[in-house]
Amino acid sequence: MINWAEFTPLNSLLGGMLIGLAASMLILLNGRIAGISGILGGLLTAKGNDTNWRLAFLSGLIVAPLLYGAVHALPAVTINAGNTTIIIAGLLVGIGTRYGSGCTSGHGVCGIARLSPRSIAATCIFILAGVVTVFLARQLDW
Amino acid sequence: MILISAFMSGLIFGIGLILSGMTDPAKVIGFLDVTGSWDPSLAFVMLGAIAVAYFAFRIATRQSKTILGETIALPAKKEIDTRLIVGSITFGIGWGLAGYCPGPAIASIATNASEPILFSAAMLAGMAIYEVLQKLMPSS
Numbered sequence: 494m495i496n497w498a499e500f501t502p503l504n505s506l507l508g509g510m511l512i513g514l515a516a517s518m519l520i521l522l523n524g525r526i527a528g529i530s531g532i533l534g535g536l537l538t539a540k541g542n543d544t545n546w547r548l549a550f551l552s553g554l555i556v557a558p559l560l561y562g563a564v565h566a567l568p569a570v571t572i573n574a575g576n577t578t579i580i581i582a583g584l585l586v587g588i589g590t591r592y593g594s595g596c597t598s599g600h601g602v603c604g605i606a607r608l609s610p611r612s613i614a615a616t617c618i619f620i621l622a623g624v625v626t627v628f629l630a631r632q633l634d635w
Numbered sequence: 636m637i638l639i640s641a642f643m644s645g646l647i648f649g650i651g652l653i654l655s656g657m658t659d660p661a662k663v664i665g666f667l668d669v670t671g672s673w674d675p676s677l678a679f680v681m682l683g684a685i686a687v688a689y690f691a692f693r694i695a696t697r698q699s700k701t702i703l704g705e706t707i708a709l710p711a712k713k714e715i716d717t718r719l720i721v722g723s724i725t726f727g728i729g730w731g732l733a734g735y736c737p738g739p740a741i742a743s744i745a746t747n748a749s750e751p752i753l754f755s756a757a758m759l760a761g762m763a764i765y766e767v768l769q770k771l772m773p774s775s
Contacts, residue, residue, distance in 0.1 A: 494671075494672060494673065495673050495674075495675060496665060496673055499662065499665055499672075499674040499676070500674055500675060500676055501655075501656050501679075502675075502676065502679050504654055504655060504656060504676075505655045505657075505676040505677070505679035505683070506655075506679045506680070506682065506683040507654060507655070507683065508650075508651045508652065508653070508655025508656070508657070508680055508683070509651065509655055509679060509680035509681060509682060509683025509684040509685075509687075510651070510683040510684065510686070510687050511647055511648070511650055511651030511654060511655075512647075512648055512651035512652065512655070512680065512683070512684040512687075513651075513683060513684035513685065513686065513687025513688040514647055514651075514687055515644045515645070515646075515647040515648035515651060516644075516648070516684065516687075516688040516691065517687060517688050517690070517691030518640060518643065518644040518647070519640070519641065519644040520688075520691050520692060520701075520707065521694065521695060521701055521702070522637065522640040522644075522702065522703050522705070523637050523640055523641055523644070523703070523705050524695075524700070524701045524705035524707040524708055525641075525705075525708060526708070526709070526710070527644060527648060529648075529736075529737040529738040529741065530737045530762075533737060533741070533758075533759065533762065534765070534766075537762060537763060537766050538766060545638055546637055546638060546641040547641075549638040549639075549641035549642040550641040550642065550644055550645035550648075551645060551741060552642055552645060553641070553642040553643060553644065553645025553646035553647075553648070553649060554645040554646070554648055554649040554738070554742050555645075555649070555741060555742070555744050555745050556645075556649070556745065557645070557646055557648070557649020557650050557652070557653060557742050558649065558658070558742060558743065558745050558746050560646065560650065561649075561650050561653045561654075562746075567653065567658075567746065568653065568658065568659060569659070570658060570659040570660065570661070570743070570748065571659060571661035572660050572661070572733075572734075572748060572750045573660070573661060573664075573734075574660065574732065574733040574734065574750070576750075576753060578733055579735075579750050579753050579754050579757065580753060580754075580757045581729070581732060581757075582729040582732040582733035582735065582754065583729070583733070583735075583740075583754040583755070583756070583757025583758040583760070583761060584729070584757050584758070584760060584761040585725050585726065585728050585729025585732070585761065586729035586730060586735070586736065586737065586740075586754075586758050586761065587729075587757065587758040587759060587761020587762040587763075587764070587765065588722075588725055588761040588762070588764055589722050589723065589724070589725030589726030589727070589728070589729060589761075590722065590726045590737060590762075591722070591761075591762050591765040591766075592718055592721060592722030592725060592765060593718065593719050593720075593721070593722020593723040593725070593726055594710070594712075594718070594719060594722065596726060596736050596737050596738070597730075597736040597737075597738065598648075598736075598737070598738050600723075601681055602681060602684040602685060602688060603688060603692070605681070605685050606684070606685045606688035606689045606691070606692045607689075607692035607693075607695075607696065607709070609710070610713065610715065611710075611712060611714070611715055611719055614715045614719065614720075614723075615722075615723040616723075618719075618720060618723035618724060618727065619723040619724070619726050619727035619730060620667070620727065621727065622723065622724045622725075622726070622727025622728050622730075622731065623667040623727040623728070623730045623731035624667050624668075624669055624731070625727075625731070626667070626727065626728045626730075626731025626732060627664055627668050627671075627731045628668075628670055630732070631668065631670075631671060
């Protein structure tokens with residue numbers, strides 16, 4: 494059943510278009526894919542000039558809520574996961590995105606936008622894995 | 636110049652994530668909760684992002700350098716291998732557990748919540764574990 498109370502089609506579409514604009518800028522100006530896990534994970538092995546653009550991009554991402562918050566109240570967030578779950582989830586996301594060469598942004602946005610079969614497959618797989626995880630968590634009342 | 640464009644791209648990316656509602660883990664889990672009370676918003680985020688980025692990548696695939704003189708680095712791999720499948724399953728489980736993927740977590744570090752910092756630290760540790768495993772077992 495669709496949760497009409499939480500559904501935000503317009504804001505989500507507009508926000509998504511901004512994400513698309515950001516990804517367009519990064520590929521057309523810097524020649525890089527806006528995949529957050531790749532940009533962050535690449536820092537661990539990057540050398541010289543390869544480090545700087547990554548840090549610049551991540552700085553922009555970190556500063557975003559400060560700029561947004563200066564103009565408009567930040568949307569309310571609900572975090573139901575406890576600290577142990579947060580740590581386990583973080584570790585899985587860190588290992589999984591590097592092993593699978595991408596996350597929601599690299600595969601889900603940039604990869605699908607360039608019609609990459611690998612990214613289309615990866616996106617279907619991680620969404621399905623997420624759906625099963627949430628289903629099981631609900632059953633087990635995690 | 637390339638540092639300014641990278642910073643601006645990150646900034647716009649983050650503002651897009653916040654506006655779209657994706658920095659709220661409950662909203663992301665609401666999208667994955669298809670058998671419960673389903674919030675389709677995340678699909679609209681992807682739709683908007685892909686519709687815009689599609690044109691940029693069409694241009695990018697026809698060029699080797701950007702207007703700033705940077706080499707355009709597009710992945711060449713085509714095959715759907717075990718690494719991609721196992722990695723994506725692992726990522727999907729972690730995503731479903733907490734409702735955070737890398738972008739929204741980092742775009743929430745500078746807010747009042749402590750969870751995004753903890754998640755981002757654990758995620759970076761996971762990435763470091765991956766690098767160590769790659770060195771120990773290069774073929775895996």
